[in-house]
Amino acid sequence: MSVSLTTFVDGQAGMRPTARRIRLACVILRAGVLLLLVVAAGGAFARRARILSRTVRLGRPVDRSGDVPARVRRETTHVLGQRKLFRRALPGLMHALIFWGFLVLLTTIAEAFGQAVEPDFVLPWIGRAGWLGLVQDLFAAGVLVGLAIAVGIRVGQRPERFVGSHRRDAYRILGLIFWIIATLFLLNGARIAAGLAESPTAWTPLSTAVSHAFTWMSPAGARAWASILVWTHLAIVLGFLVYLPRSKHLHIATSAINVWLASTRPSGALEPLRIDMDALERGDGSLGAESLTGLTQKSLLDLGACTECGRCQSACPAWNTGKPLSPKLLIMNLRDHALAEGPAVLAARAAAEARAPQALVPDIVDDEVVWACTTCGACVQECPVDI
DSSP: OOHHHHHHHHHHHHHHHHHHHHHHHHHHHHHHHHHHHHHHHHHHHHHHHHHHHHHHHHSHHHHHHHHHHHHHHHHHIIHHHSSTTSSHHHHHHHHHHHHHHHHHHHHHHHHHHHHHHHHOOTTTOOOOOOOHHHHHHHHHHHHHHHHHHHHHHIIIOOOOOGSOOOOOHHHHHHHHHHHHHHHHHHHHHHHHTTTSSSSOOOOOOHHHHTTTTTTTTTTHHHHHHHHHHHHHHHHHHHHHHHHGGSSSSGGGHHHHHHHHSOOOTTTOOOOOOOHHHHHHHHTTSSSSSSSSSSHHHHHHHHHHHOOOOOHHHHHHHOHHHTTTTOOOHHHHHHHHHHHHHHHHHHHHHHOOOOOOOOOSTTTTHHHHHHHHOOOOOOOHHHHHHHO
């Protein structure tokens, strides 16, 4: 008996270093695969962001560095508080639930990255707090409610302000957001069934309810599903990152910057038109923006911040009286032109080649659209991202 026990203990002692080495090798392998995915997705995002930022820099510089306290207040009220969006109660609630939800769910994404490498990972200091699990559960559910409202508005109400918007693109984004939240709840449920829950289950009622879908499995089976789901969740998150700068939801990355750089002058104040009479007489100048590079950098940033919500369109007196001007469609047309023309201008400059600029009017914007504007500022007043 003593010999058998000694042999068993010796065998266990001999296996432990091997098990540790295998576990370490698995951790390194998972970390390497995750790093490759992050580099690939981040690289695709960065390449697109570089093209977009260089296109913006083609415009004329404009100084928006002053009035910092006013800009901080506006970031707090317009971006974090969603004040302008709440002028329409139901759409405002919809957008706020999704926006606030994703601010909170940044913590779950951070957890998922850690759990993909090491299943027992928790956030430092707060990872096992019950309140964090409750907040994550509630805000994830809030995102689903926001998605349901969004679909209800688009399918049920079909407001006229969406005329001309990229509706198919909007449904793709809503679908991606849904699957991010769905895989999050499934992941949490599998982890609870496997005994890997970070927070006490009493604090995560929704994730605990989902966990019943996995309780019939063995802990090892639930653990395997948790591993599959965490990689699926991260693949969708990284796919969303790659798709974002190529979609109308680019405003997720640009709206806060655009709000910060918006003019702090009194509402209705117009920018003075700088006229160089000598250049005009020589035929070298123009009144206003003749081509893409005649726009300001802030104007070009505006194009990427547009959410296509159509609030400007519904408030525009020209549009509402049958004129051809839609502020939303104007911005969308200019954006499409900037995305096509910008890289071509950059390539010509890099090759030191002369390139005739394409006229904004009438090639991109009809004369009638320009003259229909009354400069009333209703579109600026309504825009949630301060275009």
